[in-house]
Amino acid sequence: MKIAILGGGHGAYAAAADLSEAGHEVRLWRRDAAALHPVFRAGAITLKDAAGVREVPLALATADIAAALEGARLVVIPTPAIAQYDIALAMAPHLVDGQVVFLPPGTFGSYVMARLVKQSGNLADVAWAETGTLPYLARKHGEREVNVTVRAIRLPTGVYPARKSAETIAVIREAFPSVRACGDALSGALMNAGPVIHPPLMVMNAAPLQHFERWDIHNEGTQPAVRAVTDQLDRERIAVREAFGQGAPHYPLADHYENDRWMYGDAHKQLVKSGDWRENIDLHTHRYITEDTELGLAFLASAARYAGVDAPIAHGLLAIVGGFLGRDLRQGPRTFESLGLAALSKAELAQRLHHGE
Structure with a gap:
């Protein structure tokens, strides 16, 4: 091909x-x-x-x-x-x-x-x-x-x-x-893993990321407190999927860390072992912020607002990142509001996604 x-x-x-x-x-x-x-x-x-x-x-x-x-x-x-x-x-x-x-x-x-x-x-x-x-x-x-x-x-x-x-x-x-x-x-x-994995890692590792020249957020940076926040954020993602009528499998992120049932199989250990993710990460310019938080997490939070799903972790992480970036990330370019989808009924949204605009 x-x-x-x-x-x-x-x-x-x-x-x-x-x-x-x-x-x-x-x-x-x-x-x-x-x-x-x-x-x-x-x-x-x-x-x-x-x-x-x-x-x-x-x-x-x-x-x-x-x-x-x-x-x-x-x-x-x-x-x-x-x-x-x-x-x-x-x-x-x-x-x-x-x-x-x-x-x-x-x-x-x-x-x-x-x-x-x-x-x-x-x-x-x-x-x-x-x-x-x-x-x-x-x-x-x-x-x-x-x-x-x-x-x-x-x-x-x-x-x-x-x-x-x-x-x-x-x-x-x-x-x-x-x-x-x-x-x-x-x-x-809403299967996108980046907006669930990376914002908690960035926010909860902000000090070592700014202090050390190179830091592995997937190794030292993935501690029990970080995992707890990540798991709760993923539960919010799954709740949003269910609110839109999207069925299982939802590919819960816990499978990435604990077994071989996730998208990559049992990948977390191999990722850490490779050493390729020990790197310098700038909290303002790295794609984990510009892509996964400013766009991806903002999109997830807006989908939660549209669907009426309580998502305090998503909105809280957005608020913190917005705090050090100096802007309100709820107003970003990839939200239901900015894309003109918030004004649609669920039936109208489903029809647009099925037939096209």
């Missing part, structure tokens, strides 16, 4: 190498041509995982998004949600009928990006989908080298518009067999 990978981060390089090695025709697009040049020059990415180290050639590495998208059946965008606006506008002139765009994860980006593309004047019949996490726990170790610690074994995925779910899931499964349909885009967004 012809696949376009859009992005230049850990997930994009992991996806490009992994899917190319699996036999797909992969085109990797990155807007920063200079940063992409090592991959362009070599024509390959160095992939490291439990099987060893090897060179994986790509069909194309390009800074021309039109060239990457041309003829692609599947478009994979494993980028932070903060990049989705610019990418949507860049890809809008080039999308055509029948393409599937997959956001792992999306932070409700499937709805947001589809809307932006339509507002730009492109009315192509494109399907959008999003899942709850990246298909890989991965970190780049060099200009064109990526280390994959764990691959996801379960990827609950929602589709927008949901009426296209069956054929969309079938296409994505050709690349990611671990994908499992979980309903519409809202269901997919």
Whole structure:
């Protein structure tokens, strides 16, 4: 299958190498041509995982998004949600009928990006989908080298518009067999693990993050008090899913820490053992704040408000982060209110998610 990978981060390089090695025709697009040049020059990415180290050639590495998208059946965008606006506008002139765009994860980006593309004047019949996490726990170790610690074994995925779910899931499964349909885009967004894992870790590790040059929030930073808050926040997420009529499995985050039933299986120990997450994290600029808190947690809290679910942990964490950022995160760009969804009835919302806008 012809696949376009859009992005230049850990997930994009992991996806490009992994899917190319699996036999797909992969085109990797990155807007920063200079940063992409090592991959362009070599024509390959160095992939490291439990099987060893090897060179994986790509069909194309390009800074021309039109060239990457041309003829692609599947478009994979494993980028932070903060990049989705610019990418949507860049890809809008080039999308055509029948393409599937997959956001792992999306932070409700499937709805947001589809809307932006339509507002730009492109009315192509494109399907959008999003899942709850990246298909890989991965970190780049060099200009064109990526280390994959764990691959996801379960990827609950929602589709927008949901009426296209069956054929969309079938296409994505050709690349990611671990994908499992979980309903519409809202269901997919409420599977997003980042806004549940990362805000408590950031808030409750704020002092050591600012004191130490490098700190592993998943190792020393994950203590019983942090886990207790994370578990309660996840219960709020599940309560919101249930309020929208979304059924199990909800992929409770406790499974990530305690057993092998979560999206990555028994991954937490491997994540800590790798050492790749001992890093410098800036409390104002890291994606755990800009993506998972300002967008993702704000979205979850707004969904709770809409559904009438009491979510004190979500709103409390938002208030604390808003305190050190100096702004009210309830007014962020990815909330039910900002997206114009708060004025819809539940029936109207369900109809929009199923049929499209």
